Amino acid sequence: MIATTTTEISFADSVAAHSLRRRHRARLKTEAARGLEKLGHAIEYLCHQFIDDGVPNNNSRNQLDAIEVLMALHRGIHADAPQCPTVFERFKVGLEQFTA
Numbered sequence: 678m679i680a681t682t683t684t685e686i687s688f689a690d691s692v693a694a695h696s697l698r699r700r701h702r703a704r705l706k707t708e709a710a711r712g713l714e715k716l717g718h719a720i721e722y723l724c725h726q727f728i729d730d731g732v733p734n735n736n737s738r739n740q741l742d743a744i745e746v747l748m749a750l751h752r753g754i755h756a757d758a759p760q761c762p763t764v765f766e767r768f769k770v771g772l773e774q775f776t777a
Contacts, residue, residue, distance in 0.1 A: 705758050716751045720744060 705713070727740045762770070 705754075709754050709758060713751060713754055716747055716754070720747045720751065723747070 723740060723744050727737070727744070730737070730740075
């Protein structure tokens with residue numbers, strides 16, 4: 678949770694809901710994986726910069742907005758990634774093909 682004296686943002690609810698929806702591993706293309714890596718570094722940098730500033734100022738809202746935008750892009754890449762079937766699903770398809 679990121680908090681200032683005037684602003685508080687909680688990501689716990691969105692993370693919990695997102696983890697319930699995605700039960701499969703995401704199979705990412707190289708470009709998507711690189712994009713996630715770059716976004717992760719940018720988010721980490723902005724969070725560290727926000728924490729290091731310590732005292733909220735008139736630029737704090739802009740920093741929080743930038744972090745939110747980057748996190749939304751990060752979630753979007755994960756949501757759009759094709760899903761890899763589970764071992765059970767692959768076994769089921771193979772068994773159906775074998776018995777057909």
